[in-house]
Amino acid sequence: xxxxxxxxxxxxxxxxxxxxxxxxxxxxxxxxxxxxxxxxxxxxxxxxxxxxxxxxxxxxxxxxxxxxxxxxxxxxxxxxxxxxxxxxxxxxxxxxxxxxxxxxxxxxxxxxxxxxxxxxxxxxxxxxxxxxxxxxxxxxxxxxxxxxxxxxxxxxxxxxxxxxxxxxxxxxxxxxxxxxxxxxxxxxxxxxxxxxxxxxxxxxxxxxxxxxxxxxxxxxxxxxxxxxxxxxxxxxxxxxxxxxxxxxxxxxxx
Amino acid sequence: xxxxxxxxxxxxxxxxxxxxxxxxxxxxxxxxxxxxxxxxxxxxxxxxxxxxxxxxxxxxxxxxxxxxxxxxxxxxxxxxxxxxxxxxxxxxxxxxxxxxxxxxxxxxxxxxxxxxxxxxxxxxxxxxxxxxxxxxxxxxxxxxxxxxxxxxxxxxxxxxxxxxxxxxxxxxxxxxxxxxxxxxxxxxxxxxxxxxxxxxxxxxxxxxxxxxxxxxxxxxxxxxxxxxxxxxxxxxxxxxxxxxxxxxxxxxxxxxxxxxxxxxxxxxxxxxxxxxxxxxxxxxxxxxxxxxxxxxxxxxxxxxxxxxxxxxxxxxxxxxxxxxxxxxxxxxxxxxxxxxxxxxxxxxxxxxxxxxxxxxxxxxx
Ligand SMILES: Nc1ncnc2c1ncn2[C@@H]1O[C@H](COP(=O)(O)OP(=O)(O)O)[C@@H](O)[C@H]1O
Ligand SMILES: [Mg+2]
Numbered sequence: 001x002x003x004x005x006x007x008x009x010x011x012x013x014x015x016x017x018x019x020x021x022x023x024x025x026x027x028x029x030x031x032x033x034x035x036x037x038x039x040x041x042x043x044x045x046x047x048x049x050x051x052x053x054x055x056x057x058x059x060x061x062x063x064x065x066x067x068x069x070x071x072x073x074x075x076x077x078x079x080x081x082x083x084x085x086x087x088x089x090x091x092x093x094x095x096x097x098x099x100x101x102x103x104x105x106x107x108x109x110x111x112x113x114x115x116x117x118x119x120x121x122x123x124x125x126x127x128x129x130x131x132x133x134x135x136x137x138x139x140x141x142x143x144x145x146x147x148x149x150x151x152x153x154x155x156x157x158x159x160x161x162x163x164x165x166x167x168x169x170x171x172x173x174x175x176x177x178x179x180x181x182x183x184x185x186x187x188x189x190x191x192x193x194x195x196x197x198x199x200x201x202x203x204x205x206x207x208x209x210x211x212x213x214x215x216x217x218x219x220x221x222x223x224x225x226x227x228x229x230x231x232x233x234x235x236x237x238x239x240x241x242x243x244x245x246x247x248x249x250x251x252x253x254x
Numbered sequence: 255x256x257x258x259x260x261x262x263x264x265x266x267x268x269x270x271x272x273x274x275x276x277x278x279x280x281x282x283x284x285x286x287x288x289x290x291x292x293x294x295x296x297x298x299x300x301x302x303x304x305x306x307x308x309x310x311x312x313x314x315x316x317x318x319x320x321x322x323x324x325x326x327x328x329x330x331x332x333x334x335x336x337x338x339x340x341x342x343x344x345x346x347x348x349x350x351x352x353x354x355x356x357x358x359x360x361x362x363x364x365x366x367x368x369x370x371x372x373x374x375x376x377x378x379x380x381x382x383x384x385x386x387x388x389x390x391x392x393x394x395x396x397x398x399x400x401x402x403x404x405x406x407x408x409x410x411x412x413x414x415x416x417x418x419x420x421x422x423x424x425x426x427x428x429x430x431x432x433x434x435x436x437x438x439x440x441x442x443x444x445x446x447x448x449x450x451x452x453x454x455x456x457x458x459x460x461x462x463x464x465x466x467x468x469x470x471x472x473x474x475x476x477x478x479x480x481x482x483x484x485x486x487x488x489x490x491x492x493x494x495x496x497x498x499x500x501x502x503x504x505x506x507x508x509x510x511x512x513x514x515x516x517x518x519x520x521x522x523x524x525x526x527x528x529x530x531x532x533x534x535x536x537x538x539x540x541x542x543x544x545x546x547x548x549x550x551x552x553x554x555x556x557x558x559x560x561x562x563x564x565x566x567x568x569x570x571x572x573x574x575x576x577x578x579x580x581x582x583x584x585x586x587x588x589x590x591x592x593x594x595x596x597x598x599x600x601x602x603x604x605x606x607x608x609x610x611x612x613x614x615x616x617x618x619x
Contacts, residue, residue, distance in 0.1 A: 084531060084612045105535055112533020123528045123616065127262040139255035140532045182532070
């Protein structure tokens, strides 16, 4: 734990060793950090805790896979750190901003500039072409259409020939690549992916995982991905395991 | 970008879009035609009175703006006293009679002095009134009655000989001799109104001033004043009726837009979640729904304008004497009313859309 000394102590107080281990490779402030994060869902009159004190942090440029049994709170964690859902307790720091203290509108604004989402079910707008689906993200981001960035991203994801197709005219693998393009078109600080290969066959899964790996290794894109795919371990820097709403360990991938 | 998204959404559901457009089109056409019909009839009536060519009109004290609504004719001999006033060129007594069998028509009973005031009819066929049973029709009345010069026409239980067809625009569409009409209606030596022509139009105000001292108990109006009074406001209840009809039309548009947009928002729950995940805020979602409804409405307005003209053409073909006035002003107003209704109708769906929970929306099936 020699490296621990170089970490600003105040910043990391309360971190469990597993998290500190994950940060040993990068001696910088985490881009994402949760402290004692709780999320309660209200089901009728009872409150169901989906997250029960999650401590989790991700360094810039890191790629982290989150694994765990169904219903353990993985999606909830992802939505909460992405600002789609509000935290019930604890803190969520994204690039230094505490989402837990923010209003809905403020979280939306932060999400717009710093977060990219990829979902298991692709979630492309069905009436728009691939190009439209990517461009709408640029439009919402507010910088208008940036042709250069658009070209770079679509080339990277091998979408050049598919841009004028609608989701219904594309394979699952292609749709997910469009979704990834849409998620990274505005250069988010963090890419959050919820089982992005869950609806894909092995071949397309491998393509998508490889692309995420490239994004991480070549562009330095920070990625947090939920997956059930054991192979994902080989593509990512680190794997985090969740159970019953808490993170139970953190094992460096290498 | 938002425009493209909205257009694609509208195209994606052609039947729903079509129904929305039709509803707005019906709304716009209803407004344009109801207003067009009332103002058309009123302005056409006003124009015909103006077309007589008189400067002043004298009516019984109880006379409203709508001619012939009063049933208390005046003695014809008033004419003699009028003719003694200064600056008066000619005076034409007219007895009005409504024929309400097969539509309401105003029949003018006139004598030779009507020509002096009006400068004479323009004859398209035939000749002027001479015999007691003669009748003149204007060209539009001829079209709707399907009669010709030389034929007989039964009116007020009396057989008339159609002796001439005149150009429309001089007071009425049907003219008969004053004395015959007086006899038939039991109003011997009576007249419903007097048209007065001054020696020069500039004398109108002077003449009216004189007349008011001599006939303090009568309604005396300059024709130009009469024409300006001939709007829906001078007919009791008409404005309220028109407003109620417009309100009904707006309700149709509003309800259909509400349902259309509400269904759309429910159907696109997941898309709304996607937009939110991309960072779209509530105003963005609200705008997207309102713009979509406005775009639908714009299509409906265009269709509605077309529908208005088509319906008017159809009605005028079937009923040549009908007058429907479609003005740019009222097209714009109908458009504004429709747009207002559409935005109002879409505002609740827009609010619902903007309030959707992003996570629930994203997992919606
Ligand atoms: N909207 C919700 N309302 C109530 N309970 C929910 C809601 N979403 C998730 N949960 C519950 O929270 C727990 C975690 O769910 P989730 O984060 O989706 O798990 P995972 O993604 O790991 O399968 C589960 O027990 C689930 O039933
Ligand atoms: Mg999940």
